[in-house]
Amino acid sequence: MTMDRRTALGVGGAVAAGTLLAPGIHLIAAPQRTEAKAGRRWAMLIDVTKCTEECTGCSDACAKENNIPQIEDKDRQIQYIRKLKIEDKAGKKPPISLPVLCNHCEHPPCEHVCPTSATFIRKDGLVLVDKHRCIGCRYCMIACPYKARSLVYQENETPVAELNGETPIRAAGVVEKCSFCVHLIDKGELPACVQSCNQSHGGAMMFGDLNDPNSEIAKKVAEVKSLTLRADLGLKPHVHYQGL
Amino acid sequence: MISKFTAIQGESFDYWKIVGLFGALFVLGLLAFGYIEIQGHHVTGMNQKVVWGLPHVFAISLLVMASGALNLASMATVFGAEPYKQFRRFSAFLAIALLVGGLLVLIADLGRPDRGLLTMIHMNFRSMFTWNVFLYSGFVVLCFLYLWSMMEHEKYVKITGSAAFPGRVILTTGTGSIFGVIHAREVFHSAITGPTFIAVSLSSGTAICFLLLASTFKATGREFHPKLISGMRNMLIFFTLAVFYLIVVEKFTKSYSPAFYDVEKWVLTGQWAWLFWGGIVLAGIVAPLAILTHKTWGNSLNGVMLASGLAIIGEVSFIAHVLLAGQTYPFNPFPGYVVSSSFQDGAFGHYVPSLSEFMLGMGGVGVAGLIYLLGIKFFRLLPKKAEAPEHWAPWNP
Ligand code: SF4
Ligand code: SF4
Numbered sequence: 001m002t003m004d005r006r007t008a009l010g011v012g013g014a015v016a017a018g019t020l021l022a023p024g025i026h027l028i029a030a031p032q033r034t035e036a037k038a039g040r041r042w043a044m045l046i047d048v049t050k051c052t053e054e055c056t057g058c059s060d061a062c063a064k065e066n067n068i069p070q071i072e073d074k075d076r077q078i079q080y081i082r083k084l085k086i087e088d089k090a091g092k093k094p095p096i097s098l099p100v101l102c103n104h105c106e107h108p109p110c111e112h113v114c115p116t117s118a119t120f121i122r123k124d125g126l127v128l129v130d131k132h133r134c135i136g137c138r139y140c141m142i143a144c145p146y147k148a149r150s151l152v153y154q155e156n157e158t159p160v161a162e163l164n165g166e167t168p169i170r171a172a173g174v175v176e177k178c179s180f181c182v183h184l185i186d187k188g189e190l191p192a193c194v195q196s197c198n199q200s201h202g203g204a205m206m207f208g209d210l211n212d213p214n215s216e217i218a219k220k221v222a223e224v225k226s227l228t229l230r231a232d233l234g235l236k237p238h239v240h241y242q243g244l
Numbered sequence: 245m246i247s248k249f250t251a252i253q254g255e256s257f258d259y260w261k262i263v264g265l266f267g268a269l270f271v272l273g274l275l276a277f278g279y280i281e282i283q284g285h286h287v288t289g290m291n292q293k294v295v296w297g298l299p300h301v302f303a304i305s306l307l308v309m310a311s312g313a314l315n316l317a318s319m320a321t322v323f324g325a326e327p328y329k330q331f332r333r334f335s336a337f338l339a340i341a342l343l344v345g346g347l348l349v350l351i352a353d354l355g356r357p358d359r360g361l362l363t364m365i366h367m368n369f370r371s372m373f374t375w376n377v378f379l380y381s382g383f384v385v386l387c388f389l390y391l392w393s394m395m396e397h398e399k400y401v402k403i404t405g406s407a408a409f410p411g412r413v414i415l416t417t418g419t420g421s422i423f424g425v426i427h428a429r430e431v432f433h434s435a436i437t438g439p440t441f442i443a444v445s446l447s448s449g450t451a452i453c454f455l456l457l458a459s460t461f462k463a464t465g466r467e468f469h470p471k472l473i474s475g476m477r478n479m480l481i482f483f484t485l486a487v488f489y490l491i492v493v494e495k496f497t498k499s500y501s502p503a504f505y506d507v508e509k510w511v512l513t514g515q516w517a518w519l520f521w522g523g524i525v526l527a528g529i530v531a532p533l534a535i536l537t538h539k540t541w542g543n544s545l546n547g548v549m550l551a552s553g554l555a556i557i558g559e560v561s562f563i564a565h566v567l568l569a570g571q572t573y574p575f576n577p578f579p580g581y582v583v584s585s586s587f588q589d590g591a592f593g594h595y596v597p598s599l600s601e602f603m604l605g606m607g608g609v610g611v612a613g614l615i616y617l618l619g620i621k622f623f624r625l626l627p628k629k630a631e632a633p634e635h636w637a638p639w640n641p
Contacts, residue, residue: 074588075291082587086578100577100589109428115373116362135362136285136355138295139373145428147575147589151295151355153286172284173355229577233427 040124041238042180043210044194045217045226046099049243050204053097056083058205061196065181067169069156078150080178081193096244099193099205102127102148102178103229103237110140110149118174124209125238126180134174141175145230146237149177180207210238249333250628252464254621259463266613273607276600277352285355288601293593294571299353301564302605305448306346306612307419308441309559311383311412312449314339315479317390318412321405327475327636330627332401333394335453336387336408337619342452343387345612347380349605372422379415386411395624416445423566430507431570436497440490440562447483447528448559450476451552458549460620461630468545471632477548478639480555481536487558488529503579511569515592519565528558537641568595 062081063070071077081101087093104127111119111127118133119140141149156169163169166183170176181191189195190207197205208217226240252259280287290297317335319325328335351360367374386408393400420441423432454476461468498504511520532551541547572593576583583590619625 073286074586075293076286077292077587079587082585082589084577084583084585084589086581086583088581100585109426112368112370113372113426114368115371115377116359116366117368118362118366133359133362133366134356135359137373138355139371139422141292141295142571143426143428145575146577147292147587150292151285151290153291154284171356172286175355230579 038123039211040209041211042104042125042185043208043217043221043238043240044101044180044191045206045220045240045242047204047206047242048096048098050202051083051096051098052202053083053085053095055097055201057196057201058099058193059083061192062178065164065184065192066167066179067156067158067163069158071154073153076151076153078152078176080148080150080176098241098244100146100148100229101193101239102144102180103146103235103239104180106236106238108235109143109145113139113143115139122182126182126185128179128182129174129176131168131170131174131176136173136175138175145233145235149175151175248330248627248629249624250626251622251624252460252620252626254617259617259621263614263617266610266617269606269610270614271607271610272603273349273352273605273610276603276607277357279600280353280604281357287598289595289597290601291593291595293588294568294595296567296571297595298597298601299349299604300567301560302608303346303349303353304419304567305560305563306342306349306608307380308416308445308563309448309452309556310339310342310346311416311419312445312447313342313453314387314408314412315446315449316453317405318409319479321390321401322409327472327632330630331453331457332405333391333623333625334457334620336391336394337623337625338453338456338616339412339449340384340387340391341612341615341619343380343384344615345608345610348611349608352604352607372418372425376418376422379411379418383408383411383415412445413442416442423570428575429570429573430504431511431573432566434494434498436490436494437566440487440494443483443486443490444559444562447480447487447555450479450483451555451559454480454552455549455556456616457630458545460626466626466629468630469632470543470545471636471638472630473545473548474543474638474640475632475636477536477542477551480548480551481533484529484532484536484555487562488533491524491529507573510573514569515572515594516565516569519561519568523561524558524565527554528561532558539641542641571595 059079059081062068066080068078068080081099083097084100085095085097087095104125106125108121108127111121115137116133116135118130119127120130121127136151138151141151152170152172152174155172184191194205194207197203206217206220208215210218210221212218221240224242226242227244228237228240288297314335316328317332320329320332351357354360363374363377386404390404390408393404417438420438424434424437426432458468495508498508511517532554535541535547535551538547572595574590574592576590
C-alpha cells in the first residue's frame with residue numbers, strides 16, 4: 001500500500017508554506033499602543049541611605065496595590081519590587097539594603113526578545129506587558145538582567161473582596177512585572193511603593209518626569225551623584241540610586 | 245535511479261509494535277500537556293530562575309538534530325558525495341519528522357499555548373524567536389521542495405538541495421543565537437554559541453541518521469554496504485572533532501577574561517559540571533572518538549552504532565548544560581558584591597524536572613518516531629539495497 005505521494009507531498013508542502021506565509025499577511029494589522037503622552041520619561045530616584053534592612057514598606061504596598069498573591073512556594077512567588085542586601089566581599093563597608101524593581105530600561109532586552117510584542121514601550125518610556133498577548137514563552141525572563149520579571153505559575157486564589165479592583169489579576173502562564181503603577185500615574189498619582197515609602201517609612205523614593213526640567217526628580221538627578229545598575233550593559237535604566 | 249527506492253512492507257508484528265510504542269509516547273505527551281495546561285506550570289520543576297526546563301531540552305535537541313539530519317542529503321547534492329545520494333530522501337524526510345516533533349514540544353510548553361497563533365499575528369522582528377518561527381517553517385518548506393524534486397523532478401534537485409543547505413545553517417545559527425545574543429547571561433553570551441550549535445547539530449544529525457539507517461536495514465533484511473559504515477563513521481569523527489575544537493576555543497577565550505573566572509569555574513566544577521564532563525566531554529567527545537578511531541570497533545556496525553548513540557547523548561547533554569547552567573548561575577546586579585534577598589538574588593538556582601515534563605518531551609520523540617515509521621512505510625524513501633561505488637575507498641583507522 002503506497003499513498004499517492006504527489007497528493008501527500010502537495011498537502012504537506014502547502015501546510016508548511018502556509019505557516020511560512022501567514023505571518024506576513026498580518027504584518028500591518030498589529031495595533032499601536034500609544035495611549036501615553038509622548039515626551040515624558042518617568043523615572044525613579046532612590047536614596048539608599050534612607051533605606052533600612054528591616055523596612056519592606058515599598059514591597060508590601062506593591063503587593064497590595066497590584067494583587068500579588070502571597071504564595072508559600074519561595075521558588076515560584078512573584079515579586080515586582082524586592083529588597084536586596086549587598087555586602088562588599090572584604091566586609092569593610094556596612095551592608096546596604098535597597099529596593100530593586102523593573103528599571104523601565106530605555107533599551108529593554110525584554111522588549112527586544114518578546115516574539116509577540118506583548119512587552120512594549122509606551123511613549124512615556126514605561127515598559128509594560130500586555131497580559132492578553134503574552135504567550136508565556138519566558139524569553140523575556142531569560143533576557144532581563146535585573147531579574148525583574150516573574151512567571152505566574154498558578155491562578156491567583158485571593159478572595160475577590162480582598163482584591164484591588166483597579167489592577168487586573170493575571171492568569172496563570174503569563175509573565176508580569178512592575179508597571180510603575182501605570183494605573184496610578186495615569187491618574188496623576190504616585191506609584192504605590194513611592195507613596196508608602198514617603199508617607200510612613202524612610203522617605204527614600206522620588207518619582208517623576210525626567211524630561212521636565214522643573215520636576216523635583218530632574219533637579220535632584222542633576223544635582224546629586226547617582227548611578228544606575230549594570231550601566232555597562234548599555235540599557236539606560238530609569239531607576240537611579242543615590243548614596244551607593 | 246528512482247526505481248531503486250522502495251517503501252518498507254511494514255506489515256510485520258514487530259513493525260506495528262514499534263509504531264505502538266511511539267504512539268504510546270505520543271499519547272503520554274498529550275496527557276502531560278493536558279495536565280500542565282490545566283494545573284499551571286507549578287506542577288513542573290520550573291521556577292522563577294529556571295524557566296526553561298526539560299521540555300526545552302527535548303525540543304531544542306530535536307530541532308538541532310533535525311537540521312543535522314539533512315546532512316546526508318547535503319553531502320550528496322551540495323558536495324557531490326555520490327555514495328550518499330541514495331539517502332537523500334530519507335535524510336530530508338527525517339529532518340522534517342524531527343523538526344515537527346521538536347516544534348510541538350516547544351509550543352506545548354508555552355505558558356499559554358492557546359495563544360500560540362499570536363506569534364503569527366503580532367510579530368516583533370527584533371526578536372530572535374520571531375526569526376525562528378520563519379526559520380523553522382522555512383526549513384520545512386525547503387525540505388518539502390527538496391523531497392518533491394527528488395521524487396518527481398530530478399532536474400530541480402540541485403537548486404532545491406542547494407537552497408536547503410544554507411537554510412539549515414541559518415536555522416541552527418538562529419537556534420544557537422536564542423542564547424548567544426543574551427548579554428545578561430554570562431554562560432550564554434558568546435559569538436561562538438551559534439557555530440557550536442551547528443557542529444553539535446552535524447554530529448548528532450549524522451548519528452541519528454546512521455542509527456536509523458542501520459537499524460531499519462537490519463530489521464527489514466536489506467543490505468548495507470560496509471564501506472558506507474566507514475564513510476559515515478568518518479563524517480562522525482570529523483564533526484565530533486569540530487565540536488571539540490569549538491568548545492576548547494570558547495573555554496580558552498573565556499579563561500583570558502577575569503570577568504569570566506567565577507562563572508567558568510562554576511561551569512567546570514559546579515552543580516552541572518557532571519553534564520559538562522560526563523555528558524559533553526566523555527559521552528559526546530572522548531568515548532565516540534575512541535570507538536570510531538579504534539581498529540576493530542570503528543569498523544563494526546555495532547561499534548559505530550554505539551558511538552552514534554553516545555554522540556546523541558552528548559548533544560542532549562550539551563543543550564541541557566547550556567540551558568541549565570545558563571539559568572542557574574545567579575545574576576548579580578552588583579558585580580563584586582555579595583547580594584542576597586527574599587527573591588533568591590545571588591543564590592544559585594536549582595531545578596529538578598518533574599515526570600510530566602519528561603513525558604511532554606518524550607511526546608515529541610513519539611511524534612518524530614511515528615512520522616518516520618509511517619514515512620518509510622508509505623513513501624519510497626529508502627534504497628532497496630544500500631550500495632557503495634567501487635572506486636570509493638573511505639579512510640580507515
Ligand atoms: S528591568 Fe528588565 S523587565 Fe524591566 S525594562 Fe529592563 S529588561 Fe525589561
Ligand atoms: S513571556 Fe510574554 S512578555 Fe515575555 S517574551 Fe514571551 S510573550 Fe513576551
